[in-house]
Amino acid sequence: MQFQDFSSFKAVARLALLAREPHDLTTVDGLSAQRIREFKVSASGFDLLYGTQRITPEVLSALQDLADESGLINTFKAMKQGAVLNRIEGYACENRQVLHTASRDIFEEAPGSPDATTKAKIELTKLNAFLNDIGSGRVVNAKGQTFTTMVQVGIGGSDLGPRALYLALKAYSLPGRSARFIANVDPDDVAEVLLGLDISRTLFNIVSKTGTTLETLTNESLVRAALIKEGLDPARHLVAVTGEGSPMDDASRYRATFYMYDYIGGRYSATSMVGVVTLGFALGYAAIIEILRGAHEIDRSAEQRDIRKNIPLLMAMLGIWNHNFLGHATIAVLPYSQALARFPAHLQQCDMESNGKSVTRQGESVGWQTGPVVWGEPGTNGQHAFYQLLHQGTEIVPVEFIGFRQNQYGLDLEVEGTSSQQKLVANMLAQSLALALGKRDDNPARCFSGNRPNSVLITDQLSPRSMGALLAIFEHRITFQGFCWNINSFDQEGVQLGKVLATKLLQLLATASQDHPEKLDQECLEKILLQQAQMM
Numbered sequence: 001m002q003f004q005d006f007s008s009f010k011a012v013a014r015l016a017l018l019a020r021e022p023h024d025l026t027t028v029d030g031l032s033a034q035r036i037r038e039f040k041v042s043a044s045g046f047d048l049l050y051g052t053q054r055i056t057p058e059v060l061s062a063l064q065d066l067a068d069e070s071g072l073i074n075t076f077k078a079m080k081q082g083a084v085l086n087r088i089e090g091y092a093c094e095n096r097q098v099l100h101t102a103s104r105d106i107f108e109e110a111p112g113s114p115d116a117t118t119k120a121k122i123e124l125t126k127l128n129a130f131l132n133d134i135g136s137g138r139v140v141n142a143k144g145q146t147f148t149t150m151v152q153v154g155i156g157g158s159d160l161g162p163r164a165l166y167l168a169l170k171a172y173s174l175p176g177r178s179a180r181f182i183a184n185v186d187p188d189d190v191a192e193v194l195l196g197l198d199i200s201r202t203l204f205n206i207v208s209k210t211g212t213t214l215e216t217l218t219n220e221s222l223v224r225a226a227l228i229k230e231g232l233d234p235a236r237h238l239v240a241v242t243g244e245g246s247p248m249d250d251a252s253r254y255r256a257t258f259y260m261y262d263y264i265g266g267r268y269s270a271t272s273m274v275g276v277v278t279l280g281f282a283l284g285y286a287a288i289i290e291i292l293r294g295a296h297e298i299d300r301s302a303e304q305r306d307i308r309k310n311i312p313l314l315m316a317m318l319g320i321w322n323h324n325f326l327g328h329a330t331i332a333v334l335p336y337s338q339a340l341a342r343f344p345a346h347l348q349q350c351d352m353e354s355n356g357k358s359v360t361r362q363g364e365s366v367g368w369q370t371g372p373v374v375w376g377e378p379g380t381n382g383q384h385a386f387y388q389l390l391h392q393g394t395e396i397v398p399v400e401f402i403g404f405r406q407n408q409y410g411l412d413l414e415v416e417g418t419s420s421q422q423k424l425v426a427n428m429l430a431q432s433l434a435l436a437l438g439k440r441d442d443n444p445a446r447c448f449s450g451n452r453p454n455s456v457l458i459t460d461q462l463s464p465r466s467m468g469a470l471l472a473i474f475e476h477r478i479t480f481q482g483f484c485w486n487i488n489s490f491d492q493e494g495v496q497l498g499k500v501l502a503t504k505l506l507q508l509l510a511t512a513s514q515d516h517p518e519k520l521d522q523e524c525l526e527k528i529l530l531q532q533a534q535m536m
């Protein structure tokens with residue numbers, strides 16, 4: 001694999017020229033029926049409608065050239081086969097393989113990275129046995145009662161993806177089962193989750209790849225204290241997901257331990273044990289296999305070179321067009337599904353922790369924009385909140401809409417001739433058109449400039465399988481962009497400084513509160529800040 005500076009690609013120069021006059025969607029045939037039909041790609045049950053982007057066939061072919069020139073598919077295939085892509089040449093770095101795809105490569109006779117997939121299968125078999133023991137009453141509390149709730153304690157990648165997927169698929173929960181999540185070191189997070197919970201029938205799943213994360217270890221202690229207070233044995237109620245050999249890898253402290261491996265990054269770990277233990281408890285083993293199947297289907301289809309056939313690759317290239325060439329700094333992911341309420345938060349970590357980088361794979365400063373700011377909320381709620389800015393603000397925000405033709409619970413009613421699901425989908429499509437086409441009006445305050453790029457990703461229903469596929473679409477959209485920008489999308493050095501300083505400030509705070517236990521007033525906090533700043 002040969003990584004090259006983004007600015008050195010011939011296609012970049014060509015795209016810069018094309019960006020001087022991007023397609024005008026607001027003209028009479030700016031969005032023709034033919035364009036809507038032609039600018040559509042389908043894979044694994046999903047359709048991506050992208051006629052509402054400011055692209056022409058010429059732009060598409062230049063984006064294809066960029067994907068080819070930067071060798072995106074070769075790098076992607078190499079990633080799946082275990083290439084050491086988590087590295088910065090010549091500098092101290094994690095120096096690891098990137099193998100989240102191996103955790104769902106379990107359906108192939110010849111997986112891309114056989115060792116990693118074998119390990120994934122071993123953990124899945126262990127999990128299946130554990131879930132069977134819970135289901136059949138072999139794993140029970142001290143009174144012989146079954147467990148009804150699993151609380152996942154973890155943060156960042158050990159929380160966001162699993163939480164987003166659980167909320168997305170809650171409709172498919174096994175009878176009498178549910179999951180909750182604790183992430184923040186804010187003690188109120190633990191308190192609120194424990195409130196009203198029957199902890200005697202709860203399993204706490206402590207998830208930390210490194211086994212060293214301050215928030216998670218602190219919250220584990222709070223949970224242990226709560227169990228002891230109720231006269232319960234923590235070792236009976238706690239399970240762990242961690243890296244083999246991590247400080248948390250201690251069988252005496254947990255009822256069961258599941259492993260994840262250093263070649264799976266936290267933000268890409270939802271389909272590893274980090275996600276599937278809690279998801280398996282709440283939804284059942286068969287559902288998690290469906291999630292893995294959906295993700296794996298996309299892992300395979302993402303190997304296609306033709307951007308017109310490859311959804312994540314096309315989304316990556318459209319994102320680069322909007323960000324690097326049309327100059328749009330942020331991107332909104334707007335799911336028209338309440339169940340996907342936390343999916344944008346998961347994507348924020350996945351995208352911004354991956355591509356919020358300023359040095360190349362060779363350790364040089366980048367001379368081009370890398371990852372955009374990612375944000376979003378479900379529609380239609382967002383329409384009554386921030387869509388004003390999307391339609392008429394000075395900041396143009398490209399949008400990735402996500403929608404479903406059917407709802408999950410099957411509970412719906414026709415009101416004034418249409419169902420709620422129809423209203424939901426109609427609203428999503430209306431927003432897509434309004435952003436793209438705009439509207440002229442004599443009253444300037446009622447003018448809509450249009451030409452606000454967006455795409456619609458739509459499938460039949462949010463199910464375990466389509467959720468797995470959706471997750472993989474976004475994971476690969478993000479990694480393709482990182483490869484193209486010649487950055488390492490798999491480390492997270494940027495979170496270290498704050499962590500180190502927090503530990504030092506905590507020590508100063510502890511000393512200050514020993515001296516003045518009665519108060520931690522403004523004067524005291526200022527003194528600590530100054531002390532720390534002078535030490536830097």
Ligand code: F6P
Binds near residue numbers: 211353
């Ligand atoms: O602080 C960032 C981070 O390292 C993330 O990358 C990771 O997902 C999160 O912390 C949690 O890490 P762990 O699973 O090791 O507790």
